[in-house]
Amino acid sequence: MEALLLILGLIAVIVGALGSFLPVVPGPPLSYLGLWLMHFSASENRMSVWAIIIFTILVLAVTVLDYLIPAWGTKRFGGTKWGMWGSTIGLIVGLFFGPIGIIIGPFLGAFVGELLNNGTSQQALRSAIGSFVGFILGSGIKLLVCLVMLVYYFVHSWGAFGRLIHSI
Numbered sequence: 001m002e003a004l005l006l007i008l009g010l011i012a013v014i015v016g017a018l019g020s021f022l023p024v025v026p027g028p029p030l031s032y033l034g035l036w037l038m039h040f041s042a043s044e045n046r047m048s049v050w051a052i053i054i055f056t057i058l059v060l061a062v063t064v065l066d067y068l069i070p071a072w073g074t075k076r077f078g079g080t081k082w083g084m085w086g087s088t089i090g091l092i093v094g095l096f097f098g099p100i101g102i103i104i105g106p107f108l109g110a111f112v113g114e115l116l117n118n119g120t121s122q123q124a125l126r127s128a129i130g131s132f133v134g135f136i137l138g139s140g141i142k143l144l145v146c147l148v149m150l151v152y153y154f155v156h157s158w159g160a161f162g163r164l165i166h167s168i
Contacts, residue, residue, distance in 0.1 A: 001041075002041045002042050002160065005037045005038070005040055005041035006037070006038060006041045006042075006045075006157055006160055008034075008037050009033075009034040009035070009036075009037030009038040009041065009153065009157070010034065010038075010153065010157075011034070012030050012031065012033045012034030012037060013030075013031045013034030013035065013038075013146075013149060013150050013153045014034075014150070015030055016028065016029070016030035016031030016032070016033070016034060016146050016149070016150075017031060017143065017146040017147060017149075017150050019031075019142075019146070020139055020142040020143035020145075020146050021139045021142075021143060022099060026063075027142045027143070027146050028058070028059045028062050028063060028142055028145050028146055028149075029059055029063065031059075031145075031146045031149040031150065032055055032056075032059045032149065034149070034153060035047060035051075035055060035149055035152065035153060038153055038156060038157050041157070041160060042160050044159060044160065045156055045157050045160055047156070051152070055149065055152075058145050058148075059145070062141055062142050062145045065138060065141060066138045066141075066142060067088075067091070069134040069135070069137055069138035069141075070087045070088070070091060070106040070110075070131045070132075070134035070135050070138065071084040071087050071088055071131075071134065072134055073087075073130040073131050073132070073133045073134020073135070073137065074086075074087045074106075074110045074127050074128075074130045074131045074134065075130070076130055076133075076134075077126050077127055077129055077130025077131075077133070078123065078126055078127060078130070079110055079113075079114060079123075079126070079127030079130055079131070080113075080114065080117050080119070080127075082113040082114055082116055082117035082119075083110040083111075083113045083114040083117070083119075083124070083127035083128075083130075083131070084110070084113070085109075085113055086109035086110045086111070086112050086113020086114065086116075087106040087107075087109045087110040087113065087127075087131040087134075088106075088109070089109050089113075090104075090105035090106045090107065090108050090109020090110065090112075090131075091105050091106045091109065092105075093105050093109070094106065094109075103132075103135060106131040106132070106134070106135055107128045107129075107131050107132045107135075108128070109131070110124070110127045110128040110130070110131040111124045111125065111127065111128035112124075113127070114127045114128070
């Protein structure tokens, strides 16, 4: 059972890290699940209470920020509330079109939102670029958190993997 939990945990942490920039996969929550699988695999792999608290806060924060940062990017690049709403609606609609939709949706949503607000096409494009920059920034933050969890996983399960390989 220890081997199964360790292997499933490793898969979850790696797929979670990949999910940081593959929008369909919930990266940080999946990496977090991998840490919990490691935690229950053997007593020496247990996470400390502080690690549990810190990773819980990080995963919750980065998950919420992932939805807010594209709208923030739109605003930062001079977009109006129309562009921010368009970016958010574009993200939601983009979910139905897979990874490309999730990347392009906020961009197009911000663009259309600004045009509907009687903005110029130049202003709309600037707002849409801000939305895209926000998406890239959010992905980078998710990747950083997932890489921290990946390193934590390897540091805390290294001995158990050594025993597992040695027993084969």
